Amino acid sequence: MPSPKTTPNQVTSPVAEHVDVLIVGAGLSGIGAAYRIQESLPGKSYAILEGRARIGGTWDLFTYPGIRSDAPMHTMAYPFRPWRNRKALASGASIRSYIEETAVDHGIDRHIRFRTQVENASWSTAEQRWTVEVVEGADDEGRGGRARTYTAGFLYMCAGYYSYEGGYLPKFPGVENFGGRLLHAQTWPEDLDHAGKKIVVIGSGATAVSLIPAMAQTAEHVTMLQRSPSYYRSAPNEDTIAQKFQALLPGGIADDIVRWKNILIGSANYVLARRNPEKFAQKLRNGVARHLPAGVGMEHFTPSYNPWDQRVCAVPNADLFEAFGTDRADIVTDTIETFTATGIRLASGAELEADIVVAATGLNLQCFGGITLDVDGEKITPGEQLLYRGVLMSNVPNFATCQGYTNAPWTLRADLSSQYVVRLLRHMDEHGHGVAVPSRELDGVEVRSTLGLTSGYVVRSDHLMPKQGTEAPWCTRSNIVLDSVPVKFGKLDEQMTFAPRRAARTVPVD
Template identity: 40%
Template sequence: MTEKLDFDVVLVGAGISGINFAYRLQERCPSLSYAVLEGRHEIGGTWSLFKYPGIRSDSDLYTFGFPWRPWTEQSSIAEGSLIINYMKESAAMYGIDQHIKFHHHVDAADFSSTSKTWTLDVTANGKEKKTIRSKFFLLCSGYYDYDQPLKTLIPGIEDFEGTVAHPQFWPQDMDYTDKKVVIIGSGATAITLMPNLAKKAENVTILQRSPSYILSQPSEDGMEKAIRWLTWWNKPLEHTLIRWKWVLVPFLLTRFAYNFPNAARKMFQNITQSQLPPTIQRDPHFNPSYNPFEQRVCFCPDGDFYKALRTGKGSVETGVIEKVTKNSIKLTSGKELNPDIIVTATGLQLRVGGGIAISVDKAPYNVGGKFLWKGVMLEDLPNAAYVIGYVDASWTLGADATAQLICRMLNTMQKEGVVEVVPRLSDKERNSMKEEPVLRLTSTYVKKAKDIMPKAGASGQWRARSYYFKDILMAWFGDIKTGTEWIRGV
């Protein structure tokens, strides 16, 4: 029995990954129909959800932006509002916005081995139940929970009589003018919040259990200025050279850090020391226990984080919370902080595929523990892809490598009359495959999500993604058959 199809391809999520994938489908697979299902009210994903003061990109926009529509602002780091505008303009420019169905939350997705189709159970506008069928199913919904932040035990936080806020659900009416603020956390969100809150607050203290690496990044560096001067007559060339500068420089930096961790650690320490005021010691506040890029390196545009420290309105405290009282935070060291506002920037709670209940022939499919083929398709899950980017480079570079690989596979399926592609581990691989994490980070939020995240293998087609140049060449020319089963139509 042949099921009536609504679309050839359904994408879930209208964030950076979904918009990019939609463009690649239009470009590479023009004969295929598609729809983007977005549970929220607008394009943007992360940049639509988070509204805390100063929210900005944590990687450069020249590579975080789309390769098919250059980022033209003369600043590599951008505020969230500019990123959303850029995404909306890009989607409208290529008609992608006409394919997006907003307020469409995918509750469940089931693949039928008989009809070779996906059936998606969707709730539209909060109440209307819909069924949408497609040949291929693309998860472009990121890797964290939009509804729940990471739950971290902070003893006594419920006793605090001041304001408690989490960046994921920032109170838009909160007034922090002339207030004493303590931010619990040391990641990119905390590093962004501190200098922005310090503009109005009396003082802002980052309270961290352990420090992070924090590098200043100029809005426009000398190389970019030189490129703009030399290519004033050719804007497309200017954009291309600046983009490749941002592909190459971070690549070289991360390779240096991975291959020479001690030297990289020393280099980062020296850079940090040169920006600290004499009143703040590098050790322990800026002396991480791990090597650079074992966790995400935080970037601050034009050194705004260090500027806040030098003005005295920003500070850092390293220690363990003993308990929170009605008007203080007591540390095990004996120190006591007395904030008016506590911001719990304690991280993200990871979630795969937006929490969609996935099944194959009505049998529940558990993503946790499954291997990822080429970092793109999930083991034993037919006609589906999971878009995941890089954690040590721009997310979009990895997402685009995925999109180009899947588009190539879709075209090959059409050419060869294939109706189902499913990754399979051989018996030998299943018995001997060593496991590796998909996200190569030692961060707490990643460790806590180990059981719900897919995993990478140590060999063959199951290796974790490595770097952009290798992955994009794989997408263009690599083996797309080994490790997968291709089933032709009858």
């Protein structure tokens, strides 16, 4: 959810809505969180605040050609709603439809407040509740709308970890001289017609890998310009093993087998990559070499870092490599000296002609959608806090954040987070607790990044994100098998402080 752009013509609504649980974000994480809460705690009231006009989050925001998952949907999908589509690496549109259908089928959509931008959230120990200030009804540019207040006993952030307002765009020298069109893939214009055009895509990550085969179908030519190589793995667009299981076994059994088959293969590959990086890197390079057409050198696919220091990108049915075998696409590894009127001059002296330049240059991280938090008037700086079991945040009462994996499908960890929130809320009800807070200071604690990658978008903004420690319950294992045990069965009172529930009081709203 993007940070709001408030304007002077906003109207203030005096009516506050109170719910037991307030969820921020109606994407993959938020819809999954709502399902877990209403399924396991049917007596709890909840609402979802969503800044956009539709369900989907990331999968509603990203509309560039070729947008798709880079992990098998059998593991990225919700465990309570198995993926039955033939395509394992699904298009962005089909993923958004899947999220929306899940919300509608379970009545979750009725709890969503669309076009509701959250500005700040304040916790009151005296009232044992959050007061959340929002602007609702503003247009896409943040104009208009009215201010409104929500209150909640528990605040659950499911807004992801990057800014929706725009991706990272480096300051390219000479860009003002460029006579073509420069755009960032995250904010794809609806009116862009790239048919018959010369295109340069800057970047080598998942976005570039998705864009290039799709654009090459109609463009005159597409060049992938990378500063340095990335690791890729070719993956089948359809999971034939999953299709056989689904044909032979009852639905629920087949779905579980397929899901855990993919989880275990992914986990084993990650463990191998971290324990024996040279061997795993060679395995990835060999896989690329088998698909590369003649004349395309392996120097473009030999990174200087170890696998999973940055994400390993999936290439469905080797479509990227096939594109390089045509006269419609090529790859260049070089740095930009300057933009020119007709394209880009490289450090090597070569020039790339371009009508359109697409920057697939990464994201801007943003913690909790840019929302400001305070506890009893004291501002909370997320980058100075620790995550507890990867879900709660130190020194912040009745607050959780839905974190996914960066080395595996996001939903695996996100769903674990929501199951933990449900356990905690049930425990609080059973014991008469009104407040739950993990208490730990950073002083003297060895801390690590929660994202655990060296990608540029992480390195630029990792200081903004909550940290993790090196020992339980202040760290996660980045492995669903190892993380499931403490999240589902671990002690709920370990290094936690609880306070009794106070009698409800009516809070006037000015």
